[in-house]
Amino acid sequence: MRFPPYTVYPMTPEGQHLQFLRLALDEAKKCTPTPTAFCVGCVLVSCLEAEPIVISTGYSRELPGNTHAEANALSKFCSLPQDQLSKFNASAQSHADILASADVYTTMEPCSIRTSGLPPCAETLIDARVKRCFIGVGEPDDFVHCEGAQKLVNAGIDVIWLKGLEEESLNVARRGH
Ligand SMILES: [Zn+2]
Numbered sequence: 001m002r003f004p005p006y007t008v009y010p011m012t013p014e015g016q017h018l019q020f021l022r023l024a025l026d027e028a029k030k031c032t033p034t035p036t037a038f039c040v041g042c043v044l045v046s047c048l049e050a051e052p053i054v055i056s057t058g059y060s061r062e063l064p065g066n067t068h069a070e071a072n073a074l075s076k077f078c079s080l081p082q083d084q085l086s087k088f089n090a091s092a093q094s095h096a097d098i099l100a101s102a103d104v105y106t107t108m109e110p111c112s113i114r115t116s117g118l119p120p121c122a123e124t125l126i127d128a129r130v131k132r133c134f135i136g137v138g139e140p141d142d143f144v145h146c147e148g149a150q151k152l153v154n155a156g157i158d159v160i161w162l163k164g165l166e167e168e169s170l171n172v173a174r175r176g177h
Contacts, residue, residue, distance in 0.1 A: 016039040017134055017160070018172075020166060024040055025165065029172055031175070041060075044103070045058070045102060058073030071118070082094075084116075104133045108135070108173050109139040110148040112150075126155040132160060133157055136165050
């Protein structure tokens, strides 16, 4: 993996969110394009320390099957052995401790409907109890009507629509269409 789990990115607060979204875009560019799905990238960031730390990354179809970026980033983090968690925060006792303060950066709105049988990413993020979700662009109605952001808000997760990378996020997502 190119990033973390162990890298600290010092940066100024104002540009910080867009920088993490750019990391997510780098992930999205690793996707194998397919006409039947989007290419999405996701970065998980822990805010337990003074400087935010990338704790996991993921992209569409990175893990076997028709897997999604957000679920892959979570799954990779949750598969880290317990004894590696102290690298992110000295007092974190569990993966859940870290996720409770974690920010999700995803290039496209987390999905709310899956036709493949896997749980939608919005549900996966809600179950993981992450704190905030920063989104590059809304999911267009190419395949289904997405209500992922609203589901997150309904579950008490802060949703932040980042400005400035919408077009790039969409262009990368539609590679292969
Ligand atoms: Zn998804």
